[in-house]
Amino acid sequence: MSNTVEKDLVIIGAGPAGLSAAIYAQRALLDNVVLEQQSIGGQVILTSEVDNYPGVPHTDGFTLTDAMQRQAEDLGATIQLENVEKIERDEATGTFLVRTPEASYQTKTVIVSGGATARHAGFEGEERFGGHGVSYCATCDGMFYRGKRVFVIGGGNSAAEEALFLTKFADRVTMVVRKDHLRAQAAVAKQVEDNEKVDIRFNTKIASVDGGELMSSVTFEDTLTGRATTENFDEGSFGIFVFVGRVPASELLGDLVELDERGFIITNDRMETKTPGLFAAGDIRQKPLRQIITAASDGAIAATSASAYLGQPIEG
Structure with a gap:
């Protein structure tokens, strides 16, 4: 039977939002713990190039979040690799019980910053060839397609940036875009359009793969006419990379939060959810921009709000 540990604050997720929250929680002298089920740093550690985090030019996701982790731990933060299995709230006392296989944490406040995972495109054969030709991480798998052809599904920033990254390895990169334009930021879209190794198939989706x-x-499949065409290749001569959005890790929260139509947690500008004492930060919440800097900002605000909720506001 797991032990019960009392905390002022439990932070779930150790990506940029969670690490930022830990830094601000330590500044507020809150007795807190950060719980992460996979890798400290979150999905950002897979990003090979980060050029838009102010003050830290030309870095990568692992280096940046490693510095965040060290800063949090230097301030005294406790970060533990534990998988949160359940979150309960005692309505009578207003306290939460966060359960992991190792322990149960009784706490007055919780910050959920579990991020989001890759959304699947939904074409026939996607699951069958997952990890065997179909990938969701260019940084992880791009090297396996040296000298080969790759198709990138998606038209947003992530798809465009990953397509550019894949040109380091692949002979040809084809972006498959359902609409008639890229949704990526203008500067990124221009890089894609100017790259001689990249071509774009607009108004197109992948309906199925076989082999x-x-x-x-x-x-x-042509998204305007519905006309389907099949192209054949040598077996194993190409790969498909899917970048069509993220699925938020909000399933554990049940009725404790209000979700939008895509499953992202709805908060106010103080990161408060509909449940008192429960806050959300980072990619898991509904927001217009999902970047490292906005996740870090969310974490800082969430920890400050949690401190205020506990009657210990941070000054300055």
């Missing part, structure tokens, strides 16, 4: 042990054919 033996590895993929050998792709069926494309």
